Amino acid sequence: MPAPPGDNLKVENRSSIVNSFAADKREPFAPGAIVIATLSNPREKFWGMILALATEGLSLSGAELASFEDLAVMVRDGEPFTPAVVFFPMHRLERVELDLPDGSLPSLSQRFLAKTGLEPSATLAPSSREQHNGSDEDSSSHASKERA
Numbered sequence: 001m002p003a004p005p006g007d008n009l010k011v012e013n014r015s016s017i018v019n020s021f022a023a024d025k026r027e028p029f030a031p032g033a034i035v036i037a038t039l040s041n042p043r044e045k046f047w048g049m050i051l052a053l054a055t056e057g058l059s060l061s062g063a064e065l066a067s068f069e070d071l072a073v074m075v076r077d078g079e080p081f082t083p084a085v086v087f088f089p090m091h092r093l094e095r096v097e098l099d100l101p102d103g104s105l106p107s108l109s110q111r112f113l114a115k116t117g118l119e120p121s122a123t124l125a126p127s128s129r130e131q132h133n134g135s136d137e138d139s140s141s142h143a144s145k146e147r148a
Helices: 014-024 065-076 108-116 120-124 126-147
Strands: 034-039 044-053 057-064 084-089 093-098
Touching: 034 057, 034 108, 034 120, 044 065, 044 084, 044 120, 057 065, 057 093, 065 108, 108 120
Parallel strands: none
Antiparallel strands: 034 044, 034 093, 044 057, 057 084
């Protein structure tokens, strides 16, 4: 006997299809993804690596987009740096987009790699920052001892 109109008993369970698809594909906004976040009140853009994304908001490790070039130069020159670790509440998030190339224009991650020779994900990761800062301190203190 066919289901009466308006009855969805025969509708395929789409959540199982979506869940199996999600299991096969990596979440695009998972921790570790490099993104550009557009914020409101005040309006600003932030480039960085997702640390966590939840209903409360977004945690990133990175820099304001306006400071991107300065950050790349600091890293290239071997100066000690600490990317900001920030939390943006969901009501401030206007847009979050993956840092991907646009046609022939390279992504910010590609530009960072070209300028510094370092992968952004490794540079922005919390554990690598501590190692990077520690190695800078060791090498700079060693260099100053040699000069003395």
